[in-house]
Structure formats: structure tokens, C-alpha cells
Amino acid sequence: MSPVLSIENLSIDYLAETTVHAVREVSLTLERGEILGLAGESGCGKSTLAYAITRLLKPPAQITSGRVVFSSREGYDVDLSRLAGDDLRAFRWDKIAMVFQGAMNSLNPVLRISEQLEDVFITHRPELTKAERRIRSGELLERVGVDRNRLRAYPHELSGGMRQRVMIAMALALEPQVLIMDEPTTALDVVVQREILLEITRLRAELGFAVIFITHDLPLLLEISDRIAVMRAGLIVELDDALTLYTKPKHPYTRRLLSSFPSLTGERGGFVRSGDLGDLDGTELDETEQTVEAVEMESR
Known part of the structure; x- marks a missing residue:
């Protein structure tokens, strides 16, 4: 498969009294026709990343490094940072569209x-x-x-x-060739939520567009996504196919996120049916996790 969207070392800051590093050196590729889930807690940078892709960021947000490249099925590439004015307005909705929360x-x-x-x-x-x-x-x-x-x-x-x-x-x-969905099922009951998800997967199969689906609801993403990226404090801490991320999560934060959802048949954390959950107390953190903890301490 060939990528329809490539995000390369993208960083975004909010230039307030204290600078907030909302997105930090994120690199992702969206394959043509796939559903890429983007999961993480509120404030981790998911929506900021989506607004950067569609060039909808407003001050004090500012892209400090990196770029986003759209590869059209017609065979040409577009560096979105170079679009402005009428060209940018023509590009939105036509090539990349967004469903807002x-x-x-x-x-x-x-x-x-x-x-x-x-x-x-x-x-x-x-x-x-x-x-x-x-x-x-x-x-x-x-x-x-x-x-x-x-x-x-x-x-x-x-x-x-x-x-x-x-x-x-x-x-x-x-x-459009890319559809970005920013928590489109928030505040809907579970029956309607499932109907919407079925519509999205049906339309994706029918029309062939790729989807970036943003939510904090990891079980929902496991059901519909081909791959899932887990985001925390502006970093992509884990990226894998949905089945592997569910059965063999590598990052401590991914395991915590999975364990936070209740089971319908057992205790909290019963949602995770396999994988090592022994370090959920936070005592075993890898280098990325330590970096996140350090940034959070510094921001306080």
C-alpha cells in the first residue's frame, strides 16, 4: 500500500505565558484506504494534530517544525505548509475533510x-x-x-x-481521499454510536477513503481500526496494528489505558485478556515514559 498522508517530525507549540509543547516530533503515515485510530487522554495533543493537518490552527498555536505531505491518487504530492489563500480553501473538503466534535x-x-x-x-x-x-x-x-x-x-x-x-x-x-474524525461519537448513546461506526466502515469500503479516527475510547478503536497510534503528552508512545496492540501492548501507558476500561463480565481491567500488566504501578518506565514524566513535572 502507498501512503496518502505523511506526517514528518511535526511539532506544535502554544505560545502563551508558559509555552506548551502540545505535539512533539510526531511522525505518522496514513495508508490509502486504511482506518488509523489515534487514542489518548484529553489534552494529549490529538485534536491539535488534526487541526495542524487541516491547517485550522489559530494563534497562539504554532507549528515549530516538520511538515505534512498529501499524496493524491492522481500521482502528485502536496506539502500542506505551502498552501495558502484560495489554494488552501480549494484543498479542504476536496482532498481532506474533517468531521468535528x-x-x-x-x-x-x-x-x-x-x-x-x-x-x-x-x-x-x-x-x-x-x-x-x-x-x-x-x-x-x-x-x-x-x-x-x-x-x-x-x-x-x-x-x-x-x-x-x-x-x-x-x-x-x-x-475526499482523507477523512479526519475528531471524536464523532461523543455524547451519543451506545446504540447510535455503533450505527455511526458501521456507516463509517461501510462508506470507507464503498468509497475507498482513508480515515484518521480520534478518540480517547480505545475499545472503540480496537473494533474499527487497522492500526492504532497511542498518544501521550504530545508524543506517539506506541503504534501498531489493532490486534497486536490489544494482545501484546508494549508501552506501560498503553497497558494502563487498556486496563482503565471496565469489563462487562469481570473486574476493572478484565477488558485486557492478555499481556503483561505487572508494571501498572509505574515503577517500570521506559525512556519515552520518563521523558513524558519529566516534561509534566517541568510544566508544573
Whole structure:
């Protein structure tokens, strides 16, 4: 497989009174058509990394080193740091799209769903007629399992699951090659959450896009991801295929993360069915873990 996205030694700081090193020398590749899970606790730098990829970072955030390269299926590479203005606006949604956390905050509450979906086509496909935009919008809703009659609805008239499906439909409007999903199932009940995950995997198989799926919910990632990167304090501390990471986690933090989820049939930590959990008290830390601990102590 060939990579569709390459992150090379990317570092991001928040330049406040005390500089926060939010992302530190992260290197990742996203293979064409794969689902890459990005897991970690709140504040570890997951969303900051996603915003850097899509060039949505705002001051005081600043990329201090590294780059992100997009490799199109058409055979050319794009260094995202070199995009600006109209080129950057044309690139977003068309090549890389993002589903943000909290659909109700992303959708405009005073506009109908049809207006918000059609706005993507007005901006990026101006050659389409109004009738063509309406037809495509209806097809998008049906693709994600929502009746096209909902085009006339306002966001508050939809359930949380429907609103999230609308956001996924909007992100897929231009058939991007990379879809970044920042905790898209947060605050949804487990039944709706599973429906959304099934839709994502079905659409990925149907359309062939790659996914970066960001969440703190490691069991969820184990179910849908091809590979998983575990992030802590701005560092990628472990990266492996989902099965290996589940059965043979190498890093102490990964083992702690796995052990923190309750079992439906046993004691806490019963979620982990194999692997050595003997160092969960933190007495055996590798070099990366010691670096993380040192940075956290320094920031205090």
C-alpha cells in the first residue's frame, strides 16, 4: 500500500505565558484506504494534530517544525505548509475533510440542512445548477442513512445521531481521499454510536477513503481500526496494528489505558485478556515514559 498522508517530525507549540509543547516530533503515515485510530487522554495533543493537518490552527498555536505531505491518487504530492489563500480553501473538503466534535456546534442552527449541504457545492462546484445541488444533497443524506426529506429540517429538529450523519455527509460531499474524525461519537448513546461506526466502515469500503479516527475510547478503536497510534503528552508512545496492540501492548501507558476500561463480565481491567500488566504501578518506565514524566513535572 502507498501512503496518502505523511506526517514528518511535526511539532506544535502554544505560545502563551508558559509555552506548551502540545505535539512533539510526531511522525505518522496514513495508508490509502486504511482506518488509523489515534487514542489518548484529553489534552494529549490529538485534536491539535488534526487541526495542524487541516491547517485550522489559530494563534497562539504554532507549528515549530516538520511538515505534512498529501499524496493524491492522481500521482502528485502536496506539502500542506505551502498552501495558502484560495489554494488552501480549494484543498479542504476536496482532498481532506474533517468531521468535528459536537455536530450541533458545527451546524448553523438557523439554516436548513439543504442550505448547509448545498453551500459546499456552491463553494467548490460552482458549475452545478440549483437542481443538481439539491439532487446531490439528497443522495448524500441517503448515503449516510438519512431520508432526503430531512433536507428541509433545521438542525434542532434532528436527533444527535442524525446530526452527526449530516456532518459525515457534508464531509463526504466532494469525495475526499482523507477523512479526519475528531471524536464523532461523543455524547451519543451506545446504540447510535455503533450505527455511526458501521456507516463509517461501510462508506470507507464503498468509497475507498482513508480515515484518521480520534478518540480517547480505545475499545472503540480496537473494533474499527487497522492500526492504532497511542498518544501521550504530545508524543506517539506506541503504534501498531489493532490486534497486536490489544494482545501484546508494549508501552506501560498503553497497558494502563487498556486496563482503565471496565469489563462487562469481570473486574476493572478484565477488558485486557492478555499481556503483561505487572508494571501498572509505574515503577517500570521506559525512556519515552520518563521523558513524558519529566516534561509534566517541568510544566508544573
